[in-house]
Amino acid sequence: MARLGDLERAVLDCLWQADEPQTVREVHEALAGRQLAYTTVMTTLQRLARKGLVAQDSQARAHRFSAEATREEMFTELMTDALGIAGDEHEAMLRFVDVISPEARAALAEGLGQQKKNKR
Structure with missing residues (x-):
């Protein structure tokens, strides 16, 4: 497994702390103190999904993400x-x-x- 960057770890922390899958907007809001662009958070979630660390549910209008493992x-x-x-x-x-x-x-x-x- 490749080493995770600081932002990837922060995004995973958000998903682990949440009780349910999160939208990009919810993760972006949880990371508000970092002053990140919405698209940066979206790209990070997609990258984590490609790495197999995050599940992406695209059934709803807003895609929801959850960690694949605890x-x-x-x-x-x-x-x-x-x-x-x-x-x-x-x-x-x-x-x-x-x-x-x-x-x-x-x-x-x-x-x-x-x-x-x-x-x-």
Whole structure:
């Protein structure tokens, strides 16, 4: 999966925070503080749709967009892809654990502990 730009991440954040699919206008309004042109937001949504990250529903007069995956599912896919290209998966994971916050490290340890208990 290609690396996302700042605007693409911001647009995805808008879609993840919304309870339902959003129109270009709704995303544009959510990003009002960035002073973007409407067409810039529209192009970004279309680009995300071409990348397979956003679903575009063109049934209504105004097209509606929604994220194809949750934030967590997308992160999992990115991590899986990154580990797939790592020369040494074990070393890559250790380096990752070294750079995450102590809270994230504790959550990871807890999750691994739960997974270990569930396998018994």
